[in-house]
Amino acid sequence: MRIGVNLLFLEPGEVGGSEALLTNLVRAVGTCGHELVVVAMQGFRAAHPDIETVADVVEAPWSSNLRPLRIAAEHTWLAAMARRRHLDVVHHGVGTAPFVKVLPTVVTIHDIQYRHYPEYFHPLKLAWLRANVPYVVHHSEVITVPSRYVREDVMAAFDADPDKVVVVPFGSEGLLAPSSGADAVRERHGLERPFFLFPGRSYPHKNHRFLVEAWAPVAGRADLVFTGPVGPRDREIDETAARLGVGKGLRRLGLVSRGDLAGLYESAEALAWPSRFEGFGAPVLEAMGAGCPVVASAATAIPEVVGDAGLLLSPDDTAGWTAALDRILSDPGLREDLVRRGRARAAEFSWKRSGSLQVAAYEQAVA
Missing domain, CATH: 3.40.50.2000 (Glycogen Phosphorylase B;)
Structure with missing residues (x-):
C-alpha cells in the first residue's frame, strides 16, 4: 500500500505538541511495511532528518505557510502529486481536508473545540472549520481521533457513522527529547x-x-x-x-x-x-x-x-x-x-500500537 501523509500545516517548531505527536506517528507507521510519502513544508526534512529512513519526504516548492495558500495547494498541487505518485490513500493530519477528493481519505481530527468555544477562534478560521469539518466527517473513508472523548464528540456533533470513527491514541515514547538534566x-x-x-x-x-x-x-x-x-x-x-x-x-x-x-x-x-x-x-x-x-x-x-x-x-x-x-x-x-x-x-501508550491502529485505518479506507 502506498500511503501519503499530508503535513503541510506543520511548520517545524511553530505548532506545539502536535509536531511531536504526528512525527512520532509517522515514524511508527513507517515501520509497518508499507510505502510512505510525507508531504510537508520546506524545513521539515532538516528538522526531522530521521524520517527519511522510513518515508519519502516531499517538501512543497514554496516557503510561505499562510493558511489560504496551504488550502489552495491541498486542492491543486497536493492532489496532482498524489496522482503522480500513484498513492492508494491520503492521510490529512490536522482535521481538515480538500473539498475535492481524488483518493480514499483518512483524516485525523484532534478535537472539535471550535464547536464548544467558538469565541476563541478568528472569524475566518471559524468559518473555514464550520464549512470543512462536517464535509470531512461525512466524505472521508475513515476519521481517526486520539481519544474516546473526541470519538463521542464527533459522532454526536455530526451524526457520524460509528464504524468510520476510529480511536488511535498517541504513544508516550519519544515525545520529549533527552533531558538536559x-x-x-x-x-x-x-x-x-x-x-x-x-x-x-x-x-x-x-x-x-x-x-x-x-x-x-x-x-x-x-x-x-x-x-x-x-x-x-x-x-x-x-x-x-x-x-x-x-x-x-x-x-x-x-x-x-x-x-x-x-x-x-x-x-x-x-x-x-x-x-x-x-x-x-x-x-x-x-x-x-x-x-x-x-x-x-x-x-x-x-x-x-x-x-x-x-x-x-x-x-x-x-x-x-x-x-x-x-x-x-x-x-x-x-x-x-x-x-x-x-x-x-x-x-501503556505505545507508538507501536498507535502505528498498527493507524495502518488498520488506511486498510479500512481502501477496502
Whole structure:
C-alpha cells in the first residue's frame, strides 16, 4: 500500500505538541511495511532528518505557510502529486481536508473545540472549520481521533457513522527529547525553590488564571513555572498574580527546548494541568513518562489519559486544587506513589500500537 501523509500545516517548531505527536506517528507507521510519502513544508526534512529512513519526504516548492495558500495547494498541487505518485490513500493530519477528493481519505481530527468555544477562534478560521469539518466527517473513508472523548464528540456533533470513527491514541515514547538534566535546567533558569509546572500558551481554555488563584495559598512554599510563547491572557494572569501578592513566585520561562522541558518535568513537584478542554492532553503523558506527578483537570479527554495515575479535579474547584497542591508538597509518600503509577500508565501508550491502529485505518479506507 502506498500511503501519503499530508503535513503541510506543520511548520517545524511553530505548532506545539502536535509536531511531536504526528512525527512520532509517522515514524511508527513507517515501520509497518508499507510505502510512505510525507508531504510537508520546506524545513521539515532538516528538522526531522530521521524520517527519511522510513518515508519519502516531499517538501512543497514554496516557503510561505499562510493558511489560504496551504488550502489552495491541498486542492491543486497536493492532489496532482498524489496522482503522480500513484498513492492508494491520503492521510490529512490536522482535521481538515480538500473539498475535492481524488483518493480514499483518512483524516485525523484532534478535537472539535471550535464547536464548544467558538469565541476563541478568528472569524475566518471559524468559518473555514464550520464549512470543512462536517464535509470531512461525512466524505472521508475513515476519521481517526486520539481519544474516546473526541470519538463521542464527533459522532454526536455530526451524526457520524460509528464504524468510520476510529480511536488511535498517541504513544508516550519519544515525545520529549533527552533531558538536559534536572540540576542543569534548574540552574540555567534560576529555579532555586520547589515549583509546579504548567507548559503551554495562555489560551483561555488552558485556565492559567484559575491555576494562579489555586496556587496562591501555597505560593510561600513553591513557585509556579509557566513555559511557552507569549499568549493572549498573559497580562490578565500577571495582574491576577500581582493582586494576590504572588507575582514574584510566578516564573515565566518562555519557549524552552524539548530537552529543557524534560528536565523541568523531572525536577517539578508536579505538573499542574487545569485545562478545560483537551482532545488528548500530551503534556499529561509527557509528565507521567518523565516521572512527574500529575494534578489535572477531570474534563474532556484528560481522565482517559491519566487513568488512576494522577489527582483529578474539576477545573472550577479552586479550593480542591489548592488542597491537592498542598498534599503534593506535604506528603512525600503520595508523590512517590503518583510517580510510580504515572510511569506505569505512560508505558501503556505505545507508538507501536498507535502505528498498527493507524495502518488498520488506511486498510479500512481502501477496502
